[in-house]
Amino acid sequence: MSTVINSLPSADGFSMPGEFASHHGCLMIWPVRPGSWPFGGAAARKVFAQAAEAIAESETLYMMTDPEHLEEARSMLSERIHILPFRTDDAWARDVGPTFLINEKKEIRGVDWAFNAWGGEVDGLYQNWQQDDQAASAFCRYLNVDRYDAHPFVLEGGAIHSDGEGTVLVTEACLLSKGRNPFLTKEQIEGKLKDYLGAEKVIWLPHGIWQDETNEHVDNVCAFTKPGEVVLAWTDDEKDPQYGYSAADLKVLEKERDARGRKLVVHKLPIPARPVCVTAKDLPGYQYEEGEDEREEGERLAASYVNYYVANGSVIVPQFDDVNDKKAVEILGGLYPDRKIVPLYARDILLGGGNIHCITQQIPGKAGETV
Numbered sequence: 001m002s003t004v005i006n007s008l009p010s011a012d013g014f015s016m017p018g019e020f021a022s023h024h025g026c027l028m029i030w031p032v033r034p035g036s037w038p039f040g041g042a043a044a045r046k047v048f049a050q051a052a053e054a055i056a057e058s059e060t061l062y063m064m065t066d067p068e069h070l071e072e073a074r075s076m077l078s079e080r081i082h083i084l085p086f087r088t089d090d091a092w093a094r095d096v097g098p099t100f101l102i103n104e105k106k107e108i109r110g111v112d113w114a115f116n117a118w119g120g121e122v123d124g125l126y127q128n129w130q131q132d133d134q135a136a137s138a139f140c141r142y143l144n145v146d147r148y149d150a151h152p153f154v155l156e157g158g159a160i161h162s163d164g165e166g167t168v169l170v171t172e173a174c175l176l177s178k179g180r181n182p183f184l185t186k187e188q189i190e191g192k193l194k195d196y197l198g199a200e201k202v203i204w205l206p207h208g209i210w211q212d213e214t215n216e217h218v219d220n221v222c223a224f225t226k227p228g229e230v231v232l233a234w235t236d237d238e239k240d241p242q243y244g245y246s247a248a249d250l251k252v253l254e255k256e257r258d259a260r261g262r263k264l265v266v267h268k269l270p271i272p273a274r275p276v277c278v279t280a281k282d283l284p285g286y287q288y289e290e291g292e293d294e295r296e297e298g299e300r301l302a303a304s305y306v307n308y309y310v311a312n313g314s315v316i317v318p319q320f321d322d323v324n325d326k327k328a329v330e331i332l333g334g335l336y337p338d339r340k341i342v343p344l345y346a347r348d349i350l351l352g353g354g355n356i357h358c359i360t361q362q363i364p365g366k367a368g369e370t371v
Contacts, residue, residue, distance in 0.1 A: 002137075005147065008148070009195065010197075014198055015101055015103075016099060017101075017364050018163050022365065022367070023312050024059065024363045025060030025367075026361065028052055028091075029092070031359075032091070033091065034287035035294075038283075040285075047344065047349055061081050062084055070083060070085055088132050091359060092158075094156070094357060094360060096132040097136055097139055098110030100361075101364075108145055109145060109146050109147060109148065113154065114154045114155070115129060115135075119180070122179030126289060126291065127291040153181060154180045156217065157361055159174050159214070161218050163259075165260055166259030168197055168202050169202075170205070171205045171206065174208065174215040174218070176189070177215040200259040201259035205221070205252055206249060208302075209302040211302055220302055220358075221246070225267070228258060228264060229335070230265070230266055231268075232246060233269055233270075235271050240271075254266065271305070272320045272322040276350060277298055278298065278301065303318075304355070307357040310339070312367050318355045320347055321345065
């Protein structure tokens, strides 16, 4: 039975492991929201299925699916995928799922953050997010994992990245945005992260990816590949708006040290050479609810190769039919030599607003073992 723990993770010896550590499994959510996934989500669901099957080769894959689409999901996924009948408002498992923590005994607990669709009444992307906000607690109950209720503190899983040794990366653009926790100071927000993630050091980067509608999540711009080393989304084109964003982040990364006192090694990972944009052909496919953020022709999407997922046996890397696709695969192959690199054409995920890391949430533990 999953219960709510009324203390704090830091006091209980729990902390957020690095994504590169061993996983029991991964959570995903079947994409069906008409305002996110054009033309009935047909193309997106094919890519979700491909990602799920690649991940399931080395860890347990759980797919939350609303009851109306259970049979469809079963027809598109292999029997090794665990399909769970849960309702959500959209398919961003990284942001609505629990953040999982471990202690020295390798026991697992979850953190249930408040979710408000990336900004609530200020700049949230849709008006109704109650089912999304309940996803973390529902999944913890399914896994029989005890959880910490962090409400009313607003945070998404894509807004944090841990090295597993006490250091957490975030962006100021996201965590200090007016739609998250406007009544808390930067110092108070940092205190919450340390309390709930067991972190000792928070590194604040100024920016994420330009025009990232999540208010610039860190997981789209910078990620730990192992303790002491990160990849940073980069462009050498000084005319690209991303250049200034990434240069500002690099300046911070070169100055800061992690919780263990190490100077960070920064690996530059290029963004696509050509901007990935919404086209006139895409627009008729969306069906929006009242108050939902709408796409526009020519809108530049926040494409980044940093938005990859590290599974036990592979790294699932987004591809955009771009000249830098191969380069990104080669760089990440060198940084994860013990894992198979799986390139996956991901524009159909990006049309929903995020990418491979955004649609996945890792569960620590050993593959094949129950949580």
